[in-house]
Amino acid sequence: MSKQECIREVADLNQINRCIDSLEKVEGSIDRLTDILKLAANDVRLKILYLLSREEHLCPCDLSDILDMSVPAVSQHLRKLKDGGLVKTERDGQVIFYSLNPLFKDILSPNFDQINNNNILEVLAA
Amino acid sequence: MSKQECIREVADLNQINRCIDSLEKVEGSIDRLTDILKLAANDVRLKILYLLSREEHLCPCDLSDILDMSVPAVSQHLRKLKDGGLVKTERDGQVIFYSLNPLFKDILSPNFDQINNNNILEVLAA
DNA sequence: GTCTTATTTAAGTATTTAATTAAATAATAT
DNA sequence: ATATTATTTAATTAAATACTTAAATAAGAC
Numbered sequence A, B: 001m002s003k004q005e006c007i008r009e010v011a012d013l014n015q016i017n018r019c020i021d022s023l024e025k026v027e028g029s030i031d032r033l034t035d036i037l038k039l040a041a042n043d044v045r046l047k048i049l050y051l052l053s054r055e056e057h058l059c060p061c062d063l064s065d066i067l068d069m070s071v072p073a074v075s076q077h078l079r080k081l082k083d084g085g086l087v088k089t090e091r092d093g094q095v096i097f098y099s100l101n102p103l104f105k106d107i108l109s110p111n112f113d114q115i116n117n118n119n120i121l122e123v124l125a126a
Numbered sequence C: 001g002t003c004t005t006a007t008t009t010a011a012g013t014a015t016t017t018a019a020t021t022a023a024a025t026a027a028t029a030t
Numbered sequence D: 001a002t003a004t005t006a007t008t009t010a011a012t013t014a015a016a017t018a019c020t021t022a023a024a025t026a027a028g029a030c
Helices: A013-040 A043-054 A060-067 A071-083 A102-117 A119-125 B013-040 B043-054 B060-067 B071-083 B102-117 B119-125
Strands: A087-092 A095-100 B087-092 B095-100
Touching (some): A013 A043, A013 B043, A043 A071, A043 A095, A102 B013, B013 B102, B043 B060, B043 B095, B060 B095, B071 B087
16 A cells, blocks of 8 residues: 655545556556557558458468568568467468457457447547 | 459459458548557556546656656656547646546447456456 | 479568656746 | 746657568479
């Protein structure tokens, strides 16, 4: 208790300690969600994730065409998504198909809904 | 049409063009959501946003104590959140209170729910 | 085996990010 | 006015990002 140091006389010490406590409880979730959001918080990767939410699977070569960027660049984004566990791979001959890890669909689907509904743009316009 | 260049004989050109088209439709939403996610995809800022989802408002000094980091560091994060429109400010004397911009509550609340329910950790464990 | 295709990896570079420290504003109190 | 407090800004630095290019794997076709 009383870890706070804020000097203000009117500082709400209860609030400060309440905040410290509630952060402590969700620390693990925050850290993990930060990792996931970092992966999604990129133009290219968000597009890949969005596409994979609508398509069964896609390969680096296709994505290179769709996103109009080099194959190595795409591949390096896919690697990050795979390292983070957001996507999984399946080989078919020389082609490697990437698909969404179903475990993450629940976490990411609100964002995909927002994209589909153009919610974000409406907020902007407001 | 036929913007694709993928060489594979078995490439699904319909899929490629379908993806290109669907990205075009949501381009604006993706860009804007990327900006928002970039702001949320940081340890410190996600904590600030989470706390502001539970508290009416907080000031830089309080946040400095709660997050155990320097005031200027906190202030610079708050500035980013404000520039992005995620939070708004209200002055009371020398103290500046930051609060969530209600327009963004809908966009961010799924993430806060995930934090509260520790959904993410469950996914990890699976 | 060699050749082609699909993908990944590695090295190099430019940009962005987030902290620290010190200085600058802004409001209040005396 | 000066002093104190709360906050912001600016300059610097260290680390993380994301691309490019070239080289390395891996599978199939011949």
